[in-house]
Amino acid sequence: MKIMLLTRSMAVGGAQRQLCVLCRELMRDGHDVSVLVYYSGDPLHADLTKLGVPVIDLRKQGRWRNFAFLWRLVRTVRHAKPDVIYAHLPAPNLLALMLKYLGCGAAIVCGVRASGMNVARTEWLTRLTLWLERRLVPRADLVIANSRVGAHYISRGTAPTIVDVIENGIDTQAFAFDTEGRHRMRADWGATETTAVIGCVARLDPMKDHTTLLHAFSLLLRALPGARLVCVGTFAEPYHSRLLALAGQLLPADSVKWIEREPRLSDVYSGLDALCLTSAYGEGFPNVVAEAMACGVPCVATDVGDTARILSSADFLVPVGDREAIARALLAALKQGRTFSQLRREKIETQFSPRRLAERTEAALTKALLRRNARMAYGDCT
Numbered sequence: 001m002k003i004m005l006l007t008r009s010m011a012v013g014g015a016q017r018q019l020c021v022l023c024r025e026l027m028r029d030g031h032d033v034s035v036l037v038y039y040s041g042d043p044l045h046a047d048l049t050k051l052g053v054p055v056i057d058l059r060k061q062g063r064w065r066n067f068a069f070l071w072r073l074v075r076t077v078r079h080a081k082p083d084v085i086y087a088h089l090p091a092p093n094l095l096a097l098m099l100k101y102l103g104c105g106a107a108i109v110c111g112v113r114a115s116g117m118n119v120a121r122t123e124w125l126t127r128l129t130l131w132l133e134r135r136l137v138p139r140a141d142l143v144i145a146n147s148r149v150g151a152h153y154i155s156r157g158t159a160p161t162i163v164d165v166i167e168n169g170i171d172t173q174a175f176a177f178d179t180e181g182r183h184r185m186r187a188d189w190g191a192t193e194t195t196a197v198i199g200c201v202a203r204l205d206p207m208k209d210h211t212t213l214l215h216a217f218s219l220l221l222r223a224l225p226g227a228r229l230v231c232v233g234t235f236a237e238p239y240h241s242r243l244l245a246l247a248g249q250l251l252p253a254d255s256v257k258w259i260e261r262e263p264r265l266s267d268v269y270s271g272l273d274a275l276c277l278t279s280a281y282g283e284g285f286p287n288v289v290a291e292a293m294a295c296g297v298p299c300v301a302t303d304v305g306d307t308a309r310i311l312s313s314a315d316f317l318v319p320v321g322d323r324e325a326i327a328r329a330l331l332a333a334l335k336q337g338r339t340f341s342q343l344r345r346e347k348i349e350t351q352f353s354p355r356r357l358a359e360r361t362e363a364a365l366t367k368a369l370l371r372r373n374a375r376m377a378y379g380d381c382t
Contacts, residue, residue: 001365002032004082004106006092009037010044010055012234012261013203014287015088015113018146018168018357020044023053025169025358036076038069043263070095074102082106084365086144089113090133097136107372109365110137115150115305118207118281138162141375142368144361147284147306164364167306168285169357170348175294177341178270185264185271189230189257196227196334199272199297201265201288202279203233204240209280209302209321211246216278216326218250223331229256232268269295274333277301280320285310294348296341298333300326312347314340 003026010016019035026033033053037045040057048055056076060069077085077099086109087096093110100108110133117130134154137143143163145151151163191197198217202208210231217229229251235258247256262268269275275292276299283305290310292299300316301307308317314336316329 001362001369002081002083003365004034004036004077004080004085006036006085006087006096007038008089008092009039009042010035010048011042012044012263014168016042016044017287019088020047020051021169021171021354022357022361023048024051025354026362027051027053029358029362031362034080034082036073070098074099074104077104077106083369084109086365087111090129093133093137093140094129097139100140105376107141107365107368109142109144109368110140112137112143112145112150112154113147113284114282115147115153115284116281117153140368141371142364144364145284148309149305150284164360164367166357166360166364167352168287168290169354170287170290170294170352171354172294172345172349175266175269175291176345177296178267181264181267182270185267189228189271190254191228191271196224197230197271197273198227198330198334199230199232199268199275199292200277201232201268201275201292202277204231204236204243206239207280207282208233209278210243212280212321212323212326213276213278214243214246214250214256216276216323216330217256219323219327220330221251221255224334227255227334230259230268230272231256232259232262232265235260265291266295269297272297273337274298274300274330276326276330277307278320278326279304283307290348290352293344296338296344298336298338298340299344300329300333302326310352312340312344314343 023033035048035053035055036058038058038060045055058069058072084107085096087093088111096108137154145154145163145165146168148165151165155163200213221227269292275297277286277289279302285306289299289301302320303317311317316333318325318329
């Protein structure tokens with residue numbers, strides 16, 4: 001099968017890492033895979049190149065300079081003649097649907113990776129994109145959601161046959177506990193082996209609710225005065241500055257470390273004593289929870305997206321915004337230590353493996369191709 005994946009860029013993020021995993025597995029199965037991006041040069045672009053995946057740069061010049069970009073997209077797809085175009089994220093989904101109506105001939109698959117977005121907290125163009133996505137993706141040959149909550153969200157509460165749920169695949173060879181990595185990270189953070197270190201791996205965005213995290217950590221410090229908090233994720237202003245100011249008000253100096261980029265995520269997880277994700281909305285399948293579990297880290301996470309399905313019976317699901325419950329769960333997770341690390345890892349290996357992701361995606365894309373063939377046979381080119 002000739003498959004073209006369409007995404008905005010290969011910047012560091014959960015969706016982009018999943019795209020790399022999926023490309024690798026599909027190529028192992030003999031499929032012809034390529035990736036179309038708006039912009040090139042981002043960090044994970046090199047990862048695709050190492051895998052031998054052709055990356056086609058559509059050379060978008062900015063938000064409003066779209067005519068030449070759209071022409072390059074249409075021309076590229078018509079020249080390549082893919083069997084399937086599989087888009088990731090809202091704006092690429094809309095572009096893929098446009099290609100359907102321009103008669104590109106490929107089966108169109110839209111990928112939905114979020115749920116319950118709080119559109120009131122986004123800019124107008126993002127609100128419009130999300131509104132259009134939710135109303136138009138049912139016109140694709142197939143929609144793939146990476147969570148059950150995301151499928152419910154995109155189908156507006158119905159259960160259409162056009163939506164398949166395929167959870168993300170976590171590479172447990174890449175994400176595994178590493179003693180040397182743990183020592184290296186903790187040395188970088190200024191933490192000894194006896195220091196209790198809580199980690200949050202999430203971009204600085206209001207949907208991740210770092211504000212609640214900081215408040216919960218301040219409560220935890222009453223029981224564990226020497227604990228440290230490490231926040232790894234890309235910075236965004238003015239939210240970053242507001243968080244720094246809040247940390248300065250709530251917490252002792254140097255008890256929080258902010259890291260914008262850290263490529264050695266497996267080492268980060270290995271260095272933690274507990275992972276905490278306090279997202280308020282928008283999650284589908286939060287990769288960081290599953291990645292940390294693969295490294296054996298006790299996890300505390302809010303009940304958003306499919307988090308409840310990902311966590312093991314030894315982990316801690318807490319209500320959104322409940323700083324007291326989060327602090328209590330973190331204390332329990334730290335006391336538990338690595339007692340149930342193998343339980344966590346086994347759940348990821350058995351339920352969320354890259355092979356499972358690839359096999360289910362291949363079946364879904366085949367289904368989309370059959371639907372494309374049926375509509376073409378009936379003279380419906382759109």
